[in-house]
Amino acid sequence: MPSTDFDAGERLAELVDHLHRVGALMDRRWRDAFLQVRRHAFIPDPIWAEDGDRGDGWMIPVGRDDPYWWDNAYTDFALPTQVDDGTPVGEDGRGRYATSSISQPSLVARMLEALRITDGARVLEIGTATGYNTGLLCARLGAENVVTIEVDPTLAERGRAALRAAGWKPTVVCGDGTSGVPAEAPFDRVLATVAAKRVPYAWVEQTRPGGLIVTPWGNDYMATVLLRLEVGENGTATGRPIGDAPFMWLRDQRAAAGRWSDHVDFHAPVRTSRTTVDPHQVVVRGSGAEFTVGTWAPGLCRAWFDAEDASGEATLWLYDTKGSWASVDYVPGATEYEVEQAGPRGLWGEVEAAVGWWQRARRPGRERFGLTVTPDGQHVWLDEPTNEVARP
Numbered sequence: 001m002p003s004t005d006f007d008a009g010e011r012l013a014e015l016v017d018h019l020h021r022v023g024a025l026m027d028r029r030w031r032d033a034f035l036q037v038r039r040h041a042f043i044p045d046p047i048w049a050e051d052g053d054r055g056d057g058w059m060i061p062v063g064r065d066d067p068y069w070w071d072n073a074y075t076d077f078a079l080p081t082q083v084d085d086g087t088p089v090g091e092d093g094r095g096r097y098a099t100s101s102i103s104q105p106s107l108v109a110r111m112l113e114a115l116r117i118t119d120g121a122r123v124l125e126i127g128t129a130t131g132y133n134t135g136l137l138c139a140r141l142g143a144e145n146v147v148t149i150e151v152d153p154t155l156a157e158r159g160r161a162a163l164r165a166a167g168w169k170p171t172v173v174c175g176d177g178t179s180g181v182p183a184e185a186p187f188d189r190v191l192a193t194v195a196a197k198r199v200p201y202a203w204v205e206q207t208r209p210g211g212l213i214v215t216p217w218g219n220d221y222m223a224t225v226l227l228r229l230e231v232g233e234n235g236t237a238t239g240r241p242i243g244d245a246p247f248m249w250l251r252d253q254r255a256a257a258g259r260w261s262d263h264v265d266f267h268a269p270v271r272t273s274r275t276t277v278d279p280h281q282v283v284v285r286g287s288g289a290e291f292t293v294g295t296w297a298p299g300l301c302r303a304w305f306d307a308e309d310a311s312g313e314a315t316l317w318l319y320d321t322k323g324s325w326a327s328v329d330y331v332p333g334a335t336e337y338e339v340e341q342a343g344p345r346g347l348w349g350e351v352e353a354a355v356g357w358w359q360r361a362r363r364p365g366r367e368r369f370g371l372t373v374t375p376d377g378q379h380v381w382l383d384e385p386t387n388e389v390a391r392p
């Protein structure tokens with residue numbers, strides 16, 4: 001039960017003020033839309049939260065009878081709303097991984113504003129989940145202009161029901177959003193509220209020339225960026241990163257399961273060498289070096305460990321899911337670092353090659369890169385779409 005002084009209208013107004021203050025919600029018409037959508041009406045019972053008593057990363061359900069549920073309904077946080085695809089895998093019904101959530105309001109607002117929407121635009125949303133973001137689109141554009149697709153049948157039904165209860169009847173489809181919704185195309189905008197490693201060409205095909213696709217995009221190595229792509233007359237879509245957008249992956253593009261140590265065979269024959277590339281350089285969140293390494297070394301994952309003593313030493317672990325791994329030991333003040341590699345790929349060699357290219361290109365920041373999506377795949381470029389970056 002909510003505490004007796006819970007006033008949804010007041011909490012919503014405070015949230016909207018907050019979103020304006022942090023620069024996420026600047027457009028008056030989006031502000032009006034936010035004021036029409038009560039977030040708590042889209043939050044299911046239960047949500048999921050980390051088990052603070054154990055602190056081991058497992059999640060427990062938190063129902064509407066818990067003040068935590070109400071306290072968080074109008075905070076600027078994403079809330080997990082499903083774990084383990086609906087079947088918690090832990091003991092006593094505990095959950096391991098969040099597989100659906102209601103997104104962070106400031107990120108929702110930034111993404112909606114990034115759509116540069118005009119009245120009457122027709123929008124396809126990928127990843128309905130709770131229906132909260134769909135409700136905002138309905139409030140801004142009218143439900144008749146909104147199509148949304150969710151891969152999980154239970155969630156699709158729950159999202160549809162929450163939208164109806166709030167008074168909107170957009171087209172809610174249950175299916176794989178990587179195919180778009182061809183029967184409802186063309187769209188003026190496609191908004192993915194789930195992250196892609198490969199932008200599906202169906203989204204390009206189903207967007208009118210001049211239309212925009214806004215999607216979180218990335219890979220297991222680097223911070224996920226928010227991409228805005230414009231669809232051209234030639235059937236391709238081109239654009240740049242416009243910010244950060246931490247999101248869960250499209251269901252068939254999920255990250256490697258398990259911990260880093262599950263992918264490192266400590267008994268494999270090891271190749272030892274030394275490197276002059278400082279491992280810190282390639283793990284700076286949002287940097288051009290991180291972006292270059294992440295986009296050029298397919299399937300690369302990483303883990304960084306600082307030494308527990310005061311030495312300042314650290315180890316970078318790199319791995320893929322096919323038996324290759326590398327470790328680099330950082331020592332403060334050193335100019336060379338020890339490297340160990342195992343498996344068919346030379347993962348640190350790939351990183352060094354990418355860093356070498358990035359240094360020769362005069363260390364471009366992430367914002368100078370862009371992406372073009374064509375029928376044959378996605379292509380990374382630097383400064384201009386014609387300046388495609390060929391992998392070293």
Ligand SMILES: C[S@@+](CC[C@H](N)C(=O)[O-])C[C@H]1O[C@@H](n2cnc3c(N)ncnc32)[C@H](O)[C@@H]1O
Nearest residue numbers: 100102127129130133150151177193194250251
């Ligand atoms: C972060 S949630 C979206 C948040 C949502 N827009 C909201 O406001 O509550 C991501 C959703 O994308 C869904 N999803 C994952 N892969 C998908 C796919 N291939 N097609 C459609 N939905 C997908 C997940 O099941 C999950 O519910």
